[in-house]
Amino acid sequence: MGFGRRPRVVTPALLLAALLAGCSPPSPASPSVPQPPLTVVASGLEAPWAVAFAPDGRVFVTERDTGRVLEIGGGAPREVQRLDVDASGEGGLLGLAVSPSWATDGLLYAYYTSTSDNRIVRFRLGERPQPIVTGIPSASIHDGGRIAFGPDGMLYAATGDAARPGRAQDLRSLGGKILRMTPDGQPPADNPFPGSLVYSYGHRNVQGLAWAGDGTLYATEFGPGRDDEVNRIQPGGNYGWPMVTAEAGREGLIDPVFVVQPGEGSWSGATFLVNGAIPRWEGNLFAAGLRGQRLWRLVLGADGSVAQAEPLLTGQLGRLRAAAQAPDGSLWVLTSNRDGRGSPHPGDDKIIRLSSP
Numbered sequence: 382m383g384f385g386r387r388p389r390v391v392t393p394a395l396l397l398a399a400l401l402a403g404c405s406p407p408s409p410a411s412p413s414v415p416q417p418p419l420t421v422v423a424s425g426l427e428a429p430w431a432v433a434f435a436p437d438g439r440v441f442v443t444e445r446d447t448g449r450v451l452e453i454g455g456g457a458p459r460e461v462q463r464l465d466v467d468a469s470g471e472g473g474l475l476g477l478a479v480s481p482s483w484a485t486d487g488l489l490y491a492y493y494t495s496t497s498d499n500r501i502v503r504f505r506l507g508e509r510p511q512p513i514v515t516g517i518p519s520a521s522i523h524d525g526g527r528i529a530f531g532p533d534g535m536l537y538a539a540t541g542d543a544a545r546p547g548r549a550q551d552l553r554s555l556g557g558k559i560l561r562m563t564p565d566g567q568p569p570a571d572n573p574f575p576g577s578l579v580y581s582y583g584h585r586n587v588q589g590l591a592w593a594g595d596g597t598l599y600a601t602e603f604g605p606g607r608d609d610e611v612n613r614i615q616p617g618g619n620y621g622w623p624m625v626t627a628e629a630g631r632e633g634l635i636d637p638v639f640v641v642q643p644g645e646g647s648w649s650g651a652t653f654l655v656n657g658a659i660p661r662w663e664g665n666l667f668a669a670g671l672r673g674q675r676l677w678r679l680v681l682g683a684d685g686s687v688a689q690a691e692p693l694l695t696g697q698l699g700r701l702r703a704a705a706q707a708p709d710g711s712l713w714v715l716t717s718n719r720d721g722r723g724s725p726h727p728g729d730d731k732i733i734r735l736s737s738p
Contacts, residue, residue, distance in 0.1 A: 416693065417659055417735040422713065423453045424728040428720040431477040431527070431650070432705050432713060432732065436484060440707075442732065443491065445473035445720065450489070450506075453732065461506050466493045470521025475499075476528035478536065480564065488564075492528045492538060494519050501528065501538060501566065513566025514578065518543035518556035523586040523603075527650060532596050535569055536562050537580065539587035539600065546623035549583050557584045557622060559600060559614060573617030583620040583634065584612075589651030589703075594664055597685060599638075601648035601668050609646035610637035611668060613685055639679060639687040647672035649717070650703030658710030658736045667712060669701035671722070676701055676714060698733060699723050711736035 423442070430445045432453075440453040441461070450462040466473045472494030480488035480503070490503045491510070499517035502510035517525075523541030531537050542548045542557035549557025552574060561580035563569055568578050589601035598614040608626040612635065621634040628636045651668040666679040666687075675695040682688035694701070694714070702717035712735040718725045 417712075417737055420734040420736075421728070422732040422734050423458050424731045426451070426458065426715075426719075426730040426732070428473075428717055429702060429715045429730050429732065430473070430475050430717075431703055432715060433477040433479045433489070434705075434708050435479045436708075438708075441477060441479070441489065442715070443474045443477045445475060448474045448493070450474070450477065450491070462489070462504065464491060464493055464502075464510060465495070467496050467519075468494070470524075472499070472519055472521070472524045475524065475526025476538070478528045478530055481530050481534055482564075490528055490536060492526045494524055499524055499526070499540065499543075501536075503564075514538070514555075514560070514562065516555060518545070518548060518554065520544040525587050527588055527590050529590045530564075531561075531598065532592055534564075536564055536566075537590055537598070538562070539590055540584075541586035541603075542584070542622070546585070549585060549622045550619075550624075552577065552579055552582060555579075557586075558582050559584065559587060559590070559598075580616060581614050581618045581620060583618075583622050583624075585622040585626075588649045589668060591651040591653050591666060593653055593666070593681065593685075594655045599651065599653075599666060601651045602637075603648060604640075604643070607642055608637075608640050609643055609648045611639040611648070611651075611666070611679065611687065612637050638685070639690065641670075641673070641677070643672045645673045645675070645692070646670045646677070649701065650705065650715070652704045652706050652712070654706055654710070654712060656710060657706060657712070659712065660737065662712075667704045669704045669714060671700045671702065671717060674699055674701065676704060698731070699726055699729070707734070709736075 428445045432442045446468040448464045448466040451458040474493045476492035478490040499519045501514040504510040520543035525540035527539040538560040548554040559581045560578040586603040602610045668677045675692040678691045680689035699718040700723040703715040716730045718729040
């Protein structure tokens, strides 16, 4: 099936080539000098994976390996829930989301690895979690795990192929997909494949979900030791894994809008700053890098592709697991130096806040 014009993929090498050729866009983003001040929100965490903000001001964070949900603010982080997770490999307690109806239902949603699968549960603090989606493939690698409520009130979940690439093209499998569901875990009537949670497919290991101000969904995705992608998501779209990575131009497959190599990327969580506290970054997409140890600032063009790119915080904080916009408009970044692959800094892991002075 075709999905219209494929956007041109932008890479750092392409940006440089365009400059050398005397072209204007795409180009490196104008440096943000001075860099917004950094404030430590929390420290002493163990491999934090996701942060979620409740409308009443409460802030929650997951720790992948301990299975703990912590509340941040007003002193040391405090455990408010613990889930029974299988934390082998890349699995464990991963994504977290606050119900859009928090004021009336008090529900948190979590994506975690059990001994048999990856699953999505919901719960009130102190109560037994209720599974709403089970059977998401799990393995020691490629477990996906990001969840977020979209502007449409639906819950989206990013899954990985769980080390079996063929799952990404199999519409019967929940692996290698972006899923879209109602708050009780059911397929919405307007999903692209009737009766299915699948929203898009052909993904290797999606790690970040973020919505632009116009409601367009973007996702960050690990490549196979190369070509870490940022994709603009279309309902029913096929993003090509395992047949292709990066720009391929093949009919029926959607190309990424930005690609970096793992040494600069190794994408994890992402967010847009919309009505944020850093005006010069308004409307920009931010993607956290693990191996890359940097936060990418991506400026979108009028057609929704990435027109400019700037690496931030390079090497300053170590591995970065997630980026999120807080309710006050500031940008929060989670480090991941205690995940077994990093070199912990004093006080790690941390949550860092960036805002205008």
